[in-house]
Amino acid sequence: MSEPVCNYDRKIISVDEYEVLQQLGTTELVDRLAQKYLQWQTPYKQVLDSSRAPFYQWFSGGKVDIWQNTIGQHLHTRRRNKAALMWIGVDGRERIYTYHTLAYEVERLAMALINLGAKKGDKVLIFTPNLPETIVTMLACAQIGAIHINYHMAYSSESLAERLQDCQANYIVTADGCPQTSHKLKEKVNDALNKIDHQIKHCIVIERTGERVHMRPKRDLWYQDLITDEKYSRGATVDTVRAANHPLFMLYTSSKTKTAKAVVHNTAGFLMWAQFTTELLFDMDDRDIFWCTADLAWITGHTYGIYGPLSLGSTVFIYEGSISYANTSLFFDFLERFHITRMFSNPALLRSVMRAKKSRREEAKATNSLRLIGCGGGEIKADLYNWVLHALPKQGEIPLVNIWGQTESGGSLMANVPGTVGSKQNTRLRPLPGVKCRLVTKKGETITGHDEPGFLVLTNPLPSLCSDLYGDTKAYQSIYWDKFKRKNYYSTGDEAIRNMDGSYILTGRSDIALSSGAGNRKINEIEAVILSHERVKECAVVFIDHPTYGYMLLAFCVLKSYKDESYKDESLQAIKEHIIEESGEIALPDAIRLTKFLPKTPDNEINRPLLKEISLQMEGL
Numbered sequence: 001m002s003e004p005v006c007n008y009d010r011k012i013i014s015v016d017e018y019e020v021l022q023q024l025g026t027t028e029l030v031d032r033l034a035q036k037y038l039q040w041q042t043p044y045k046q047v048l049d050s051s052r053a054p055f056y057q058w059f060s061g062g063k064v065d066i067w068q069n070t071i072g073q074h075l076h077t078r079r080r081n082k083a084a085l086m087w088i089g090v091d092g093r094e095r096i097y098t099y100h101t102l103a104y105e106v107e108r109l110a111m112a113l114i115n116l117g118a119k120k121g122d123k124v125l126i127f128t129p130n131l132p133e134t135i136v137t138m139l140a141c142a143q144i145g146a147i148h149i150n151y152h153m154a155y156s157s158e159s160l161a162e163r164l165q166d167c168q169a170n171y172i173v174t175a176d177g178c179p180q181t182s183h184k185l186k187e188k189v190n191d192a193l194n195k196i197d198h199q200i201k202h203c204i205v206i207e208r209t210g211e212r213v214h215m216r217p218k219r220d221l222w223y224q225d226l227i228t229d230e231k232y233s234r235g236a237t238v239d240t241v242r243a244a245n246h247p248l249f250m251l252y253t254s255s256k257t258k259t260a261k262a263v264v265h266n267t268a269g270f271l272m273w274a275q276f277t278t279e280l281l282f283d284m285d286d287r288d289i290f291w292c293t294a295d296l297a298w299i300t301g302h303t304y305g306i307y308g309p310l311s312l313g314s315t316v317f318i319y320e321g322s323i324s325y326a327n328t329s330l331f332f333d334f335l336e337r338f339h340i341t342r343m344f345s346n347p348a349l350l351r352s353v354m355r356a357k358k359s360r361r362e363e364a365k366a367t368n369s370l371r372l373i374g375c376g377g378g379e380i381k382a383d384l385y386n387w388v389l390h391a392l393p394k395q396g397e398i399p400l401v402n403i404w405g406q407t408e409s410g411g412s413l414m415a416n417v418p419g420t421v422g423s424k425q426n427t428r429l430r431p432l433p434g435v436k437c438r439l440v441t442k443k444g445e446t447i448t449g450h451d452e453p454g455f456l457v458l459t460n461p462l463p464s465l466c467s468d469l470y471g472d473t474k475a476y477q478s479i480y481w482d483k484f485k486r487k488n489y490y491s492t493g494d495e496a497i498r499n500m501d502g503s504y505i506l507t508g509r510s511d512i513a514l515s516s517g518a519g520n521r522k523i524n525e526i527e528a529v530i531l532s533h534e535r536v537k538e539c540a541v542v543f544i545d546h547p548t549y550g551y552m553l554l555a556f557c558v559l560k561s562y563k564d565e566s567y568k569d570e571s572l573q574a575i576k577e578h579i580i581e582e583s584g585e586i587a588l589p590d591a592i593r594l595t596k597f598l599p600k601t602p603d604n605e606i607n608r609p610l611l612k613e614i615s616l617q618m619e620g621l
Contacts, residue, residue, distance in 0.1 A: 010419035021433035029434040037275040054481035058463040059244035067240035090321040091179040109140040111236035112226040120145030125169040152297040154586035161192035177209040186213040244268035253407040262470040269463030278308030286313035291343040328356040332366035344374035376403035402427035410464035428503035444484030458490040555589040
C-alpha cells in the first residue's frame with residue numbers, strides 16, 4: 001500500500017510567502033507580523049530590547065488599542081452582523097452572538113466592572129464552565145486592562161484556594177453550577193474563600209442551573225443583574241489603549257516550584273502570535289466556522305478558541321461539555337449541524353471518534369463541510385493519520401496538522417504547516433517562522449547529529465513567550481533561562497530527536513501534560529499530590545496507549561509500611577480521596593497500583609519506560 005498523501009492547497013498565506021517568512025531573522029519577522037496583524041495607537045520605537053535579558057521587552061514604547069485589535073475592528077465592516085460565537089450547552093440550549101451583540105455585552109460588563117471599582121492591573125479569576133459569559137468576561141477584562149486568570153472548574157476548592165491566595169485576585173467570576181455534572185462551582189468558591197486570608201472585592205455569579213446557592217450580601221452579585229442594571233452597565237469611561245507589554249492574562253501551569261505559579265502573557269506579543277499562527281496553521285479567514293475542542297481554561301482555548309479566530313473575524317463554535325468515547329455521536333452531530341469547516345482537537349478525542357466506527361454515509365454527511373483538522377497534546381500514531389487521510393470520505397483532502405506548543409509559549413512553536421513542502425506525507429513537526437530550535441545535552445552542549453535524543457531549547461526569544469512567573473521572578477529565570485547556564489537558551493522542558501530533514505519528534509518530558517476531553521492532566525503535579533499523602537513513600541505516574549480512549553494514566557505507589565491486605569485496600573482508597581480533595585477528580589489517574597518498589601536506572605532515577613512496559617502487560621486495564 002502506498003504512503004498516504006494529503007493534497008491540500010493553501011488559500012491564505014501562500015507557500016511562497018511562507019518560505020520567505022522562514023528565511024527572515026526573528027526580529028525582522030516579528031516587525032513584519034506586528035505591522036500586519038496589529039493596529040498601533042502609538043508606534044513602537046524598538047522591536048526588541050534585550051538589555052535586561054532574559055526579561056525581554058518587545059515593542060518598546062508601543063501602545064495598542066486592545067478593543068480595535070480584537071472585536072472592535074469588525075463593528076464597522078460587513079462582519080458586524082455575522083455570527084461571532086455559536087454555543088451549545090450540555091443540556092441542548094443554544095445561543096448565537098453576532099459580532100455586534102457580543103461587543104454590546106462585552107462593553108456592558110466592562111462598564112459594570114469599572115463601576116464596581118475594577119481598574120487596570122486588577123486580577124479577575126474565572127472559574128466557570130465553557131459559557132458565552134466566560135468569553136465575554138475575558139474580553140471585558142482585556143478591554144479595561146484587568147488581568148484574567150482562567151481556572152478549570154473540575155479542580156478542587158483546596159486547589160482553587162491556593163491559587164486565589166497566590167494571585168491575590170480582586171474579583172472572581174463563577175457560575176451556580178453546571179448541568180449534568182457534579183460541579184457545584186459557587187459552593188467550591190465559597191469553600192475556597194473560607195480557607196484563605198485574602199479576601200476578594202466581589203464574586204460575580206452566572207446563573208446557569210438555577211440552583212439555590214449561598215450569596216454573601218454586598219460581596220456576591222448576579223452577572224445578569226450587573227449587565228442589565230444601568231447603575232452598573234452605563235456611564236463608565238473605558239480606556240482601551242494598552243502598553244504593548246501590559247499583562248493580558250495569567251495561567252497556572254506545571255512548573256518545578258513547590259507551590260502553584262502562574263505564567264504571565266503580555267498583550268501585543270500574544271495577540272500578534274495568536275493571529276499569525278491561527279491563520280498559518282488553520283489556513284483560516286472570516287468565512288470559516290472554527291471549533292477548538294479544548295476547554296477555554298487552557299492556553300489552547302485562549303489562543304485558538306477565542307483570541308486568534310475572533311481577531312480574524314471567523315465564527316467560533318463552543319460546546320459547554322467535552323467529547324469522549326461515551327458521546328462521540330455529538331462530534332458528528334456538531335460538525336453537521338454547525339457546518340464546521342476547521343477544527344483543533346487532540347489525539348485522545350480523535351481516537352475515540354475513530355473507534356466509534358460510524359457508517360460511511362454518516363461520516364460523509366457529517367464531514368461534508370470539514371476542510372482541516374489540527375491536532376495537539378499528544379502523539380499522532382499511524383492509524384489515526386491514516387483514518388483522517390483514507391477513512392474519512394474526502395480521501396487525501398483533509399490535512400491532519402500536528403501542532404506543538406506550551407502554556408508558556410502562548411501558541412504553537414512547531415507544526416507540519418498544511419500545504420507546505422514536507423507536510424503532504426507525514427505529520428513531522430517543523431519549527432515555525434522565527435522559531436529557532438536546538439538539541440543540547442544535560443551540560444548544554446549542542447547535538448549536531450541526527451536521531452540522537454536531546455533536550456529541546458529555543459536559541460532566541462519570541463514575543464509570545466511568557467514574560468514572567470507571577471510573584472517569582474527568580475524561578476522564572478532559573479526554570480526557563482538558566483538551566484543550561486546560557487541566558488540565550490530557553491528550556492522547553494521537552495526532549496526530542498531531530499530527523500535528517502530538520503523535523504523533530506518529541507520523545508517526552510517529566511511533567512508531560514496529557515490532553516483529554518476533560519482537560520490536561522500533568523504528571524508531575526499528580527505525583528506531587530500523591531507524595532503529599534502521609535502513607536506514601538514513593539510514586540511514579542506513567543501513561544500508556546489505549547485502543548479506545550487514546551491513553552490511560554497509571555500511578556504506581558510504594559507505601560511507607562505494609563501491614564495486611566485490609567491496610568493496602570484502605571490506603572488505596574485514602575490515596576484516591578486525597579487526590580480528589582487536593583486537586584479534584586480531573587487529577588485522578590485511571591488506575592492506581594500499590595507495589596513494594598519502583599524500578600530504577602543506574603543513576604537511581606525511576607525507570608519510567610520499564611514501568612510503561614510493565615503496564616502494557618497488566619490485566620484489567
